[in-house]
Amino acid sequence: MAIQNPNIAVIGATGAVGKVFLDLVEKRNFPFNSIRLCASERSEGKQITLKGKPITVELVTEKLLSEVDMVFVSASTQVSKEICPKAASMGCIVIDDSSAFRLEPSVPLVVPEVNKIDLKNHEGIIAIPNCSTTPLVMVLNALRTIAPISRVTVDTYQSVSGTGTAAVTELKEQTANIVNNKSPEVSVYPHQIGFNLLPHIEDFLSNGYTKEEMKMSNETRKILHDDEINISATCVRVPVFTSHSESAHIEFDGPIDIESARKVLGSAEGIKVLDDPGKNIYPMPLVSTGQDEVFVGRLREDISKQNSIALWMVSDNLRKGAALNAIQIAEELIKMD
Numbered sequence: 001m002a003i004q005n006p007n008i009a010v011i012g013a014t015g016a017v018g019k020v021f022l023d024l025v026e027k028r029n030f031p032f033n034s035i036r037l038c039a040s041e042r043s044e045g046k047q048i049t050l051k052g053k054p055i056t057v058e059l060v061t062e063k064l065l066s067e068v069d070m071v072f073v074s075a076s077t078q079v080s081k082e083i084c085p086k087a088a089s090m091g092c093i094v095i096d097d098s099s100a101f102r103l104e105p106s107v108p109l110v111v112p113e114v115n116k117i118d119l120k121n122h123e124g125i126i127a128i129p130n131c132s133t134t135p136l137v138m139v140l141n142a143l144r145t146i147a148p149i150s151r152v153t154v155d156t157y158q159s160v161s162g163t164g165t166a167a168v169t170e171l172k173e174q175t176a177n178i179v180n181n182k183s184p185e186v187s188v189y190p191h192q193i194g195f196n197l198l199p200h201i202e203d204f205l206s207n208g209y210t211k212e213e214m215k216m217s218n219e220t221r222k223i224l225h226d227d228e229i230n231i232s233a234t235c236v237r238v239p240v241f242t243s244h245s246e247s248a249h250i251e252f253d254g255p256i257d258i259e260s261a262r263k264v265l266g267s268a269e270g271i272k273v274l275d276d277p278g279k280n281i282y283p284m285p286l287v288s289t290g291q292d293e294v295f296v297g298r299l300r301e302d303i304s305k306q307n308s309i310a311l312w313m314v315s316d317n318l319r320k321g322a323a324l325n326a327i328q329i330a331e332e333l334i335k336m337d
Contacts, residue, residue: 088124131321
């Protein structure tokens with residue numbers, strides 16, 4: 001199927017990721033012939049302006065899917081499971097942001113800077129990784145050019161926008177209530193998120209890890225095509241609106257020095273090194289929010305383990321963690337066509 005100037009549909013267009021996606025479509029001048037914006041019944045009939053023209057939000061229908069070439073889905077796993085196979089069966093290329101198909105053997109799980117070659121093997125559906133997996137695999141992919149990686153221990157500090165608009169609203173309201181000596185209302189998370197940390201993202205599993213933590217482990221192996229790498233993650237929700245931060249300790253099968261690590265990270269596509277602690281220069285959510293790059297800093301030898309380094313990374317979870325990755329995949333598909 002020719003996909004130059006495709007007719008596209010964006011499902012979840014009014015959500016946090018959908019809004020960023022449309023902004024990127026405009027800023028990157030993504031080529032399309034027509035665009036359909038879809039959301040739930042709550043948003044049906046709303047108008048969104050894109051490139052100076054108002055577009056009416058509509059519901060997804062089979063007729064709509066039959067009229068487009070490419071579908072971007074940023075919705076719940078349940079919605080993705082319903083819509084993606086249907087769209088693919090009608091000849092659409094589907095780029096899905098949910099976890100529904102990430103580990104399916106026939107579905108490529110893609111970060112273009114790492115494994116865009118896997119796009120050649122798609123059968124209609126292409127998955128985007130978890131928003132904390134993406135920066136991690138970009139960093140690991142660069143570093144493994146120095147020496148094979150044997151083990152990674154990573155702790156994430158994930159913003160509330162990763163949960164959705166309701167979580168952002170709840171953090172705002174809880175913060176306002178707390179500073180005004182009012183009781184915070186709790187509904188989105190099991191505990192108060194304002195002025196608090198929750199070491200709990202998604203359900204707990206029988207092995208003591210959460211689904212989110214196991215996603216990072218399993219998705220990283222799939223993207224890097226490395227079943228031997230050992231990964232242990234602890235994922236924490238923090239009272240930050242946008243951008244996920246990660247602390248990683250990375251063990252190699254051979255010698256590694258910090259200058260070599262800094263050099264390969266500094267030259268890697270999509271990564272920007274901010275690493276001058278003496279001048280208080282290091283990645284922070286305030287720096288990465290609204291930016292496309294994965295920012296890396298606090299590079300140092302891990303003094304507890306030979307052939308190991310420690311580092312800190314931050315990226316905008318709504319951009320590179322979701323919307324930007326989706327549009328980059330589409331751009332690569334157009335190049336390949």
